[in-house]
Amino acid sequence: MRLFLICVLFVLGLGTNRSSAASTSERPPNIVIIFCDDLGWGDLGCFGNPTIRTPNLDRMAAEGQRWTQFYVAAPVCTPSRAALMTGRLPIRNGMTGKRAVLFPNSGGGLRPEEITLPELLKQKNYATGMFGKWHLGHLPKYLPTSQGFDTYFGIPYSNDMDKVGGPGYRAEAAKDPDYYPNAAHFNVPLMRGMEIIERPADQNTITRRYTEEAIQFIRDKKDQPFFVYLPHSMPHIPLFASEEFRGKSKRGLYGDVVEEIDANVGKVLDTLRELKIEENTLVMFSSDNGPWLSFETHGGSAGALRAGKGTTFEGGQRVPTIFWWPGKVKPGIVHELGSTLDMMATVASLTSTNAPTDRKLDSYNLAPTLLGTGGSPRKEMFYWTNAELHAVRSGPWKLHVKMREPINYGKEVVLSKPELYHVERDISESYNVADQHPEIVDRLLAMMKAHQSDIEPHEDMLAIPLPN
Numbered sequence: 001m002r003l004f005l006i007c008v009l010f011v012l013g014l015g016t017n018r019s020s021a022a023s024t025s026e027r028p029p030n031i032v033i034i035f036c037d038d039l040g041w042g043d044l045g046c047f048g049n050p051t052i053r054t055p056n057l058d059r060m061a062a063e064g065q066r067w068t069q070f071y072v073a074a075p076v077c078t079p080s081r082a083a084l085m086t087g088r089l090p091i092r093n094g095m096t097g098k099r100a101v102l103f104p105n106s107g108g109g110l111r112p113e114e115i116t117l118p119e120l121l122k123q124k125n126y127a128t129g130m131f132g133k134w135h136l137g138h139l140p141k142y143l144p145t146s147q148g149f150d151t152y153f154g155i156p157y158s159n160d161m162d163k164v165g166g167p168g169y170r171a172e173a174a175k176d177p178d179y180y181p182n183a184a185h186f187n188v189p190l191m192r193g194m195e196i197i198e199r200p201a202d203q204n205t206i207t208r209r210y211t212e213e214a215i216q217f218i219r220d221k222k223d224q225p226f227f228v229y230l231p232h233s234m235p236h237i238p239l240f241a242s243e244e245f246r247g248k249s250k251r252g253l254y255g256d257v258v259e260e261i262d263a264n265v266g267k268v269l270d271t272l273r274e275l276k277i278e279e280n281t282l283v284m285f286s287s288d289n290g291p292w293l294s295f296e297t298h299g300g301s302a303g304a305l306r307a308g309k310g311t312t313f314e315g316g317q318r319v320p321t322i323f324w325w326p327g328k329v330k331p332g333i334v335h336e337l338g339s340t341l342d343m344m345a346t347v348a349s350l351t352s353t354n355a356p357t358d359r360k361l362d363s364y365n366l367a368p369t370l371l372g373t374g375g376s377p378r379k380e381m382f383y384w385t386n387a388e389l390h391a392v393r394s395g396p397w398k399l400h401v402k403m404r405e406p407i408n409y410g411k412e413v414v415l416s417k418p419e420l421y422h423v424e425r426d427i428s429e430s431y432n433v434a435d436q437h438p439e440i441v442d443r444l445l446a447m448m449k450a451h452q453s454d455i456e457p458h459e460d461m462l463a464i465p466l467p468n
């Protein structure tokens with residue numbers, strides 16, 4: 001009898017396993033995007049940082065692909081995020097203009113007519129959850145739950161906005177590496193859906209709480225395809241870390257914050273392994289722009305790259321990027337070009353959904369590179385900031401016609417003569433070789449001109465005031 005029962009259980013078990021395996025192979029992959037705020041290209045162990053410990057991201061990179069020349073479409077938060085969500089340059093989707101980003105007194109946001117990644121994935125009935133900083137409009141019609149996400153837990157704009165007294169973080173932080181801010185001085189709302197559930201948000205625990213919410217969502221939705229967008233509000237200043245991490249990193253508070261993010265990335269990957277869905281889940285890790293250098297030790301590092309956030313130098317727009325999907329993403333280091341803009345075409349390809357065809361996209365399909373079957377189709381990058389085209393990259397060459405001073409938000413400089421750099425031989429953009437290569441200067445200038453003639457800018461959504 002006992003043997004019979006064991007046989008029955010064995011057969012039932014096999015049957016269950018077989019059907020779940022079949023449904024997994026038919027199912028499009030889950031997509032998880034973990035995005036940081038102002039994390040520099042040089043801030044992870046696997047990108048060469050000597051003092052910040054990132055064992056989880058280092059393991060993710062070793063098991064997956066580390067991209068060394070991966071770009072965001074703008075060197076500040078709002079336009080960069082708009083490009084990730086739509087696969088379109090901010091000059092096309094309206095999330096750029098004279099203002100750099102959205103503020104609490106902004107009445108605009110990402111236009112509801114734009115097609116976002118979660119809206120794309122709704123073609124296949126993905127469960128879509130967002131946990132973190134949005135920064136694409138805080139009025140109801142622009143919030144994540146109006147733009148394709150089923151659920152939202154996070155802050156609607158930057159964590160340094162809504163200041164309410166207390167010492168000015170800018171001055172304190174720049175002077176004192178040990179300064180720890182008071183979360184009560186930033187009256188930032190924490191929202192669930194369209195409701196404010198905590199104000200000011202307790203930012204000391206925010207990295208952990210975003211992650212816990214994302215993990216709960218993954219557990220709840222594991223039996224259907226899901227999309228998780230987990231954009232941490234750290235390490236944007238003011239910097240906050242939970243007690244467990246505070247004072248632990250050789251790199252100081254900034255290191256504590258990045259090490260906490262690393263540990264929380266580890267928890268997400270561990271959850272996927274525990275649920276045995278890691279072989280059906282693509283995880284991407286990246287950052288929205290380069291380090292905020294004017295905050296000195298409270299800002300990050302772009303490593304060998306020139307300058308940081310707010311500039312169109314490499315340090316402003318090249319970001320540390322890792323892709324992970326055990327058994328699918330071919331492990332290794334990729335030195336080809338890629339961009340957050342490319343997530344629209346790439347995700348559409350991997351999930352057999354249809355990216356929009358009724359509008360111009362700036363998105364290349366990186367799936368062949370991820371899966372190890374081909375090179376990257378991206379051969380160029382256009383560097384826009386505040387609705388101005390500053391530079392272009394074509395292969396290894398980069399031409400600047402305008403630039404900001406190396407510390408972000410410095411004065412815009414219109415160059416009297418374009419500057420040309422070979423950013424593979426000269427990763428730090430130190431040696432202007434325009435005079436030696438006039439034909440390359442001419443070719444890149446022609447590329448910029450052709451690109452600009454292809455742009456029909458939308459209304460400046462950053463400039464819309466709050467309605468009365």
Ligand code: MG
Nearest residue numbers: 037038077288
């Ligand atoms: Mg940012």
